[in-house]
Amino acid sequence: MSTSNKRLRAGPPADVQEAFRATVYDHGVPEMAAKIGTPTGTLYNKCNLNETSPHKPSLSDAVLVQVVSGDTRIVEAMAFTLGGTFLKLPTVDGVSxxxxxxxxxxxxxxxxxxxxxxxxxxxxxxxxxxxxxxxxxxxxxxxxxxxxxxxxxxxxxxx
CATH class of the missing domain: 1.10.287 (Helix Hairpins)
Structure with missing residues (x-):
């Protein structure tokens, strides 16, 4: 779900881990795993909110998932957690x-x-x-x- 051109949009998940899970699941775990070069099982583990193993998403995982998907819910949840908000800046190069x-x-x-x-x-x-x-x-x-x-x-x- 891209943030572009959405006037009425539900807020981001308040929890960063949930935002990661929702983003990956919404874009398909096997598909996302293939795109980011991670074994599917490992990505499932990283998405598991109850996972106790070291298989948690890293900051680079979060950035890569967002770049590949175009979905900014993870950074939105991070900003919310820190008391802020995320705004995607437009590209305005070459504007007359x-x-x-x-x-x-x-x-x-x-x-x-x-x-x-x-x-x-x-x-x-x-x-x-x-x-x-x-x-x-x-x-x-x-x-x-x-x-x-x-x-x-x-x-x-x-x-």
């Missing part, structure tokens, strides 16, 4: 000046989406889990728009 202006406009659009969801939630003076999920999703889109524009502006810096 007109596209930069569009990015700057997108910041305002995302700002509006965020505040609209906040306003809707405030109408009844309480927040449901669904309302909070929408607000959080819009906040992430807002922050991402700012980071996209900032990354593009960085490309304009003369050395």
């Amino acid at each position: 000046d007109a596209a930069l202006m569009e990015m700057l406009c997108q910041i305002r659009i995302e700002d509006g989406h965020f505040h609209l969801e906040l306003q809707k939630a405030l109408r009844d003076k309480k927040f449901s889990k669904d309302e909070f999920a929408k607000i959080k999703s819009e906040a992430m889109q807002y922050v991402t728009a700012i980071l996209e524009a900032t990354k593009r502006i960085e490309g304009l810096v003369d050395d």
